[in-house]
Amino acid sequence: MFNFSFENQTRIHFGEGQITAITNEIPTDAKVLVVYGGGSIKNNGVYDQVVSALQDHRWFEFSGVEPNPNYDTLMKAQAVIKEHAIDYLLAVGGGSVVDGTKFIAAAALFAGDDPWDIVAKQQKVESALPIGVVLTLPATGSETNIGSVVTRDGHKLPFMSPAVRPQFAVLDPAVTLSLSDRQISNGVVDAFIHIMEQYLTYDVNGKVQDRFAEGLLQTLIEEGPKALLAESKDNLDVRANIMWSATMALNGLIGAGVAQDWSTHMIGHELTGTYGIDHARTLSIVLPAVMKVRQEAKHGKLLQYAQRVWHITQGSEEQQIAQAIKLTEEFFQRMAMPIRLSDIELGKSDIDILISKLELHGMVALGEKQQITLAVSRQILEQAL
Amino acid sequence: MFNFSFENQTRIHFGEGQITAITNEIPTDAKVLVVYGGGSIKNNGVYDQVVSALQDHRWFEFSGVEPNPNYDTLMKAQAVIKEHAIDYLLAVGGGSVVDGTKFIAAAALFAGDDPWDIVAKQQKVESALPIGVVLTLPATGSETNIGSVVTRDGHKLPFMSPAVRPQFAVLDPAVTLSLSDRQISNGVVDAFIHIMEQYLTYDVNGKVQDRFAEGLLQTLIEEGPKALLAESKDNLDVRANIMWSATMALNGLIGAGVAQDWSTHMIGHELTGTYGIDHARTLSIVLPAVMKVRQEAKHGKLLQYAQRVWHITQGSEEQQIAQAIKLTEEFFQRMAMPIRLSDIELGKSDIDILISKLELHGMVALGEKQQITLAVSRQILEQAL
Numbered sequence: 001m002f003n004f005s006f007e008n009q010t011r012i013h014f015g016e017g018q019i020t021a022i023t024n025e026i027p028t029d030a031k032v033l034v035v036y037g038g039g040s041i042k043n044n045g046v047y048d049q050v051v052s053a054l055q056d057h058r059w060f061e062f063s064g065v066e067p068n069p070n071y072d073t074l075m076k077a078q079a080v081i082k083e084h085a086i087d088y089l090l091a092v093g094g095g096s097v098v099d100g101t102k103f104i105a106a107a108a109l110f111a112g113d114d115p116w117d118i119v120a121k122q123q124k125v126e127s128a129l130p131i132g133v134v135l136t137l138p139a140t141g142s143e144t145n146i147g148s149v150v151t152r153d154g155h156k157l158p159f160m161s162p163a164v165r166p167q168f169a170v171l172d173p174a175v176t177l178s179l180s181d182r183q184i185s186n187g188v189v190d191a192f193i194h195i196m197e198q199y200l201t202y203d204v205n206g207k208v209q210d211r212f213a214e215g216l217l218q219t220l221i222e223e224g225p226k227a228l229l230a231e232s233k234d235n236l237d238v239r240a241n242i243m244w245s246a247t248m249a250l251n252g253l254i255g256a257g258v259a260q261d262w263s264t265h266m267i268g269h270e271l272t273g274t275y276g277i278d279h280a281r282t283l284s285i286v287l288p289a290v291m292k293v294r295q296e297a298k299h300g301k302l303l304q305y306a307q308r309v310w311h312i313t314q315g316s317e318e319q320q321i322a323q324a325i326k327l328t329e330e331f332f333q334r335m336a337m338p339i340r341l342s343d344i345e346l347g348k349s350d351i352d353i354l355i356s357k358l359e360l361h362g363m364v365a366l367g368e369k370q371q372i373t374l375a376v377s378r379q380i381l382e383q384a385l
Numbered sequence: 386m387f388n389f390s391f392e393n394q395t396r397i398h399f400g401e402g403q404i405t406a407i408t409n410e411i412p413t414d415a416k417v418l419v420v421y422g423g424g425s426i427k428n429n430g431v432y433d434q435v436v437s438a439l440q441d442h443r444w445f446e447f448s449g450v451e452p453n454p455n456y457d458t459l460m461k462a463q464a465v466i467k468e469h470a471i472d473y474l475l476a477v478g479g480g481s482v483v484d485g486t487k488f489i490a491a492a493a494l495f496a497g498d499d500p501w502d503i504v505a506k507q508q509k510v511e512s513a514l515p516i517g518v519v520l521t522l523p524a525t526g527s528e529t530n531i532g533s534v535v536t537r538d539g540h541k542l543p544f545m546s547p548a549v550r551p552q553f554a555v556l557d558p559a560v561t562l563s564l565s566d567r568q569i570s571n572g573v574v575d576a577f578i579h580i581m582e583q584y585l586t587y588d589v590n591g592k593v594q595d596r597f598a599e600g601l602l603q604t605l606i607e608e609g610p611k612a613l614l615a616e617s618k619d620n621l622d623v624r625a626n627i628m629w630s631a632t633m634a635l636n637g638l639i640g641a642g643v644a645q646d647w648s649t650h651m652i653g654h655e656l657t658g659t660y661g662i663d664h665a666r667t668l669s670i671v672l673p674a675v676m677k678v679r680q681e682a683k684h685g686k687l688l689q690y691a692q693r694v695w696h697i698t699q700g701s702e703e704q705q706i707a708q709a710i711k712l713t714e715e716f717f718q719r720m721a722m723p724i725r726l727s728d729i730e731l732g733k734s735d736i737d738i739l740i741s742k743l744e745l746h747g748m749v750a751l752g753e754k755q756q757i758t759l760a761v762s763r764q765i766l767e768q769a770l
Contacts, residue, residue: 211600
């Protein structure tokens, strides 16, 4: 196991009806900006619950944060913050709203000249407005972690700072019952691949981390498809198990002290940037190809994954691994996700474009051992055809 | 799954050499009291590492905190705190030193008349001196949780307060290489049974919590005995996996949203209080008897435990459960722990004494459903003969 430092201070209020917890979480004298997206929270009752919980607070609102939150949109919040002397942000939404709120919080107290430098020049974020979260879509883990991704002019850029870790997060699985099948599919698969990025590398004898990761993977494999089936999609336990898995998938715990990959994400980002494909749907295409092309380097962990997550015991090691990859693809398909570039109508001719984008963005040595050169990325994309 | 709130703010620095992290964790202008036990840290190099890390701090020391830390001992620290205007406590030791330091921290800022009321009358602890921890014995989880147990005149009483949660904890597995076999055995089995108290209850469909618990149990079953064997006891990975498991076992995570038992602990406490038996050695005697006597109420979870933790697939459900209990006992024996009252030279005549102690302490309805009356506790102790 590698040495590591780990912390996660976010207070979690989990379960049906927990939105009421924000009343006591946010100081009564705070001036609150409620940040949300396209307005779906006004149709599913979440907005009303938030309004009710904030009835003794002074609050204002800022809506319109889009998927892959846009810099220009987020900067419009700064005027509202100044006008009303906002000193607390409440993000109500999924990963994009939370990520966007993190950028708003950092930009509000940014000491430099141009807030875009936070992502463009990775200028350190020393302070930020305090953030609370009411999560509506389990997927990204942003509700308790320190990361955020912001988009401007087709550039999708991340930043990280402990200053933007939410002070609290409300996780009410009942809120997720109104999500579309596509949102559920994307969320489950996004969380699944967050786990794989921190698990499917090489063995450092981190037994707790491995078993926690395997437990989360098994839970998503079991519960994910149930959230799409008519007979079980309204089951609150199913939603609760998915929601808790997605938070645990990227709160820092399973990645502490072990190697991490993230090549699937880096290659997937180019598919989103170039063709506007949903983030999770790029991952379900790239991961199986990474598993196949990187089979030798990842042999030990792939075998462990086959045996522990899929309980495969028959056949040679190579056969067990092949079977595990096949079952992973079938799981993605059960989640109604694409698993090949052809599933989203891309072909051989697109690979050159994607490789040049990777090169442009400096993604020339990806993966847990920086062995995924552009040539290997090409192999991966060809494998994914 | 039940609704829950979860938080754990303790920053963890994990790995060999991490004691140096305390230099930056404790404010330079703090006046630090280093709290430790019988002085073993002076023989194993830990004291020297702490002194070196604190070379630019003003610090004092308070030693002599005993196992089952004693109120009178802990109160002696108050004079030192006043004399030197101490404003930061650094606990260097195992669970007893950490628990004792938590009481010292709470007593120092206690607003009431008598600090003993913190445990005797469960008076709320609103504030406490900040605490840091250098852990030397993985077992109790006290290094990141809010609990503490203090003893006075044979009364072993707990208190809990978020104010005493350590701000940071250094977990250096190399520090544990100098522990005696008995300390290792006690620590591994204590952690194991902390997990069982939060796992072996009834099913609430908390899939993440169950799988995390099972992963920790499997890790302790695999790694615990290795820490006693000549050929593997110096293996740092073994120590690291045990240490991380013990912290995760009682940091609040696996117990969030699920039922909890704790009857084994309550019955075990009377064995410690009456006969001075090591805490963990009471647990290894009581747990198997609880599993047998409560087999019907715990059927579902016992079967899951048999199948997932011990991979038992053959035989009837009852046979699988019986086999799992037998394997649990054999694991405790491999850890050189007693599993019967007769192993510690207690017999039938002691049961009346223990039952009267349970009655005296109000322990008349134990377990996840408060179904363990004194009559059931008697059955459990008879089963343990």
